[in-house]
Amino acid sequence: MGKLALAAKITHVPSMYLSELPGPRQGFRKAAIDGHIEIARRCRELNVDTIVVFDTHWLVNANYHINCGAHFKGLYTSNELPHFISNMEYEFPGNPELGRLLAEEANRLGVETMAHDATTLAPEYGTLVPMRYMNADQHFKVISVSALCTSHYLADSARLGWAMRKAVEEHYDGTVAFLASGSLSHRFAQNGQAPEFATKIWSPFLETLDHRVIQMWEEGDWETFCAMLPEYAVKGHGEGFMHDTAMLLGALGWSKYDAKAEVITPYFAASGTGQINAVFPVTPQDGSTIPAAQASNPDFIAASRL
Numbered sequence: 001m002g003k004l005a006l007a008a009k010i011t012h013v014p015s016m017y018l019s020e021l022p023g024p025r026q027g028f029r030k031a032a033i034d035g036h037i038e039i040a041r042r043c044r045e046l047n048v049d050t051i052v053v054f055d056t057h058w059l060v061n062a063n064y065h066i067n068c069g070a071h072f073k074g075l076y077t078s079n080e081l082p083h084f085i086s087n088m089e090y091e092f093p094g095n096p097e098l099g100r101l102l103a104e105e106a107n108r109l110g111v112e113t114m115a116h117d118a119t120t121l122a123p124e125y126g127t128l129v130p131m132r133y134m135n136a137d138q139h140f141k142v143i144s145v146s147a148l149c150t151s152h153y154l155a156d157s158a159r160l161g162w163a164m165r166k167a168v169e170e171h172y173d174g175t176v177a178f179l180a181s182g183s184l185s186h187r188f189a190q191n192g193q194a195p196e197f198a199t200k201i202w203s204p205f206l207e208t209l210d211h212r213v214i215q216m217w218e219e220g221d222w223e224t225f226c227a228m229l230p231e232y233a234v235k236g237h238g239e240g241f242m243h244d245t246a247m248l249l250g251a252l253g254w255s256k257y258d259a260k261a262e263v264i265t266p267y268f269a270a271s272g273t274g275q276i277n278a279v280f281p282v283t284p285q286d287g288s289t290i291p292a293a294q295a296s297n298p299d300f301i302a303a304s305r306l
Helices: 030-045 096-108 125-134 154-171 204-219 222-235 239-252 298-304
Strands: 003-010 050-060 064-067 071-076 088-093 113-116 141-149 175-181 262-270 273-279
Touching: 003 030, 003 154, 003 239, 030 125, 030 262, 030 273, 050 064, 050 096, 050 125, 050 239, 064 096, 064 154, 088 125, 088 141, 096 113, 096 141, 096 154, 125 141, 125 175, 141 154, 141 239, 154 175, 154 222, 154 239, 175 239, 204 222, 204 262, 204 273, 222 239
Parallel strands: 003 175, 050 141, 050 175, 064 113
Antiparallel strands: 003 273, 064 141, 071 088, 262 273
């Protein structure tokens, strides 16, 4: 029925908003903003009606959650970096129907998920920053998915992504984009050193690791990347433990994904962290290598406690 038309890994660094404002940093995130604008242009060309954001700033401790209210509007100040994002206006429509379909399919596939369509819960800045540049005219409906998952298996996140693709393709009458909103390495500069690392990666090891990962993406070496993702998430200080990336790769077919990533905004540093905008072409997949559900598997849970 429906179609997953575009998938991408995107940055949401708050310095993008800061770079709009008068001051010494004005304009220095133009490349990242232009990358968002280009991804939005492609979404419009593909007739996307809804953007689903896997948001690594939405922290959850149990279950997966989908914020699919009918409409979002407000002023946002970051609790983490209030000197970067303060009183930022936002407004865009939601998509309760699709949000419920996403949750229903995830639960059918053994990944416990809840849709919140009647809620006062506001999106986090992993959603708000990209939508500022991709959706200023409120052209797209927006759904936010929790991807800072503190007690979750990466395999379940991959399965969640696949379930969401199935929900779109089998139950939704429309066209959708999935965006994994999070960094590569996410080791912030130590307090007091942030200005020094505004455009530098925290360590040569992390920078080298990130570049090797991007090379895998551009070469289409998904079997290697999916196998190393759990270790990369830990040793590479992956944002949100890289659950957004697992969700994205799950939607694309996991280790059987057969396309090459296209870098839209080249790798850059922000406060010590590694950032990118990259599009992952959507190809036909059968889901044969999607990981089995773990949290809902009694045999796995019993074995993991031994």
